[in-house]
Amino acid sequence: MPARETIYARIVDLIGPLNKKAVPLTEDTSFSNDLEMDSLTVMDLVANIEDEWDIVLPLNMLPELETIGQVADAVAKLAK
Amino acid sequence: MIDLLDKFDAIAGERQAYLDAGGRDPVGVVMSKVLSPTRAIINGRETILMGTYNYMGMTFDPDVIAASEAAVRDFGAGTTGSRSLNGTYTSHRECENALRDFYGTKHAMVFSTGYQANLGVVSTLAGRGDYVILDADSHASIYDGCAMGNADIVRFRHNSVEDLDKRLGRLPPEAGKLVILEGVYSMLGDIAPLAEMVAVAKRHGAMILVDEAHAMGFFGDHGRGVTEAAGVEADVDFIIGTFSKSVGTVGGFCVSNHPKFEALRLVCRPYVFTASLPPSVVASSAVSIRKLMHDTAKRARLWDSTRAMHAGLKARGFTLGTTTAESAIIAVIMPDQMTTLAMWQALLEHGVYVNFARPPATPTGTYLLRCSLCAEHTPEQIAEILAQFDAAATAVGLRLPAAA
Secondary structure (H helix, E strand, O other): OOOHHHHHHHHHHHHHHHOOOOOOOOOOOEOOOOOOOOHHHHHHHHHHHHHHHOOOOOHHHHHHOOEHHHHHHHHHHHOO | OOOOOHHHHHHHHHHHHHHHOOOOOOOOOOEEEEEEOOEEEEOOEEEEEOOOOOOOOHHHOHHHHHHHHHHHHHHOOOOOOEOOOOOOOHHHHHHHHHHHHHHOOOEEEEEOOHHHHHHHHHHHHOOOOOEEEEEOOOOHHHHHHHHHOOOEEEEEOOOOHHHHHHHHHOOOOOOOEEEEEEOEOOOOOOEOOHHHHHHHHHHOOOEEEEEOOOOOOOOOOOOOOHHHHOOOHHHOOEEEEEOOOOOOOOOEEEEEOOOOHHHHHHHOHHHHOOEOOOHHHHHHHHHHHHHHHHOHHHHHHHHHHHHHHHHHHHHOOOEEOOOOOOOOEEEEEEOOHHHHHHHHHHHHHOOEEOEEEOOOOOOOOOEEEEEEOOOOOOHHHHHHHHHHHHHHHHHHOOOOOOOO
């Protein structure tokens, strides 16, 4: 199982190309409020995260994953 | 008190700024008179309609109109009730019989709109512990059906057989799975590689639903859709469709051969808890569906017009959503929102109505003018529309690359 900090770092990498306004990325950075990602961009990111760790991150789970830290926690639970 | 509408200020402000600058509202077009399936009066001007879903031109078919007139006379203006209570008339049964004959299926269930058909079937079929696997570019009604249900929702990249395979492979083998595909995708007018996708879904033990809203009447020898054209009807469990496109009326439906299908009439909330379609609508729909079964000449005319329009726009250097004419929808890709609006308005001022489309209806960053062909468009109308596309591009300063 990959370490939580490794997962967090890689998620930050994946967000990079989608971070058009160069918002500083932290554990508490919010996808909708800080990064202002539209739903389609979020879905692209989700697909990339799923492929990176070979996991399923159902769309209906997303409302509970508002910050980068919360996504890292979820991936850490799901990644084998 | 918090004003709950404040959150829409940004989008309302953007619209108002555009209107204040003299722009016409692309969602506020009013047709004061409809002259035929391809002509209407808009803003006092006779306009060629290139942005309706009247693919087969059935809205003015004399038999369709006669059936509607007779039904409203004999059964009144509305049913005032749900299909489950007082809302089933003989014309509803006749309409479902017409659908069964059209698709060659054992079962057919009519909904009040196509949106409700997807909302109802998707949310009812897949429950807690099941998975819905859908194409990223799925219609809003499919996404909304997912949101209304309790299944886990997994999205795959648009039209990617490989991505579908990969995502299905990650799901628990024992879980219930529903793969949702569309024959024709409404924004770019591209079609799904159904033969490959259905094979992949079957290999993973999934049930398959195909939305044929934009394909009915036009694809396949009998007009049943891309499912028929791809030769996979036997492997598709459910087909969803609408009356508001090729059929030329309004309503939605699901057809299937599943032996337990009729149970949906008892448990599908958008079917149970809404008023049924007026008798005039189901009666005219039934006639239209039966006529579509045999109208190969119309299908051929529509393909001719679609190919002529696609080739004409391509020859003029416009960027299109598909490299060849894949369906009756031709998407003209624009560089940005303001150019799209300017082109849309220039076309309308010169008597051509097309659709203005932007995100979230389109993929991120994609703005387009969507043309929808009708079997009743004449070669002269196609030539006029192409000439007006040229003129509008010049008027708004759209630089076209060298013609393809």
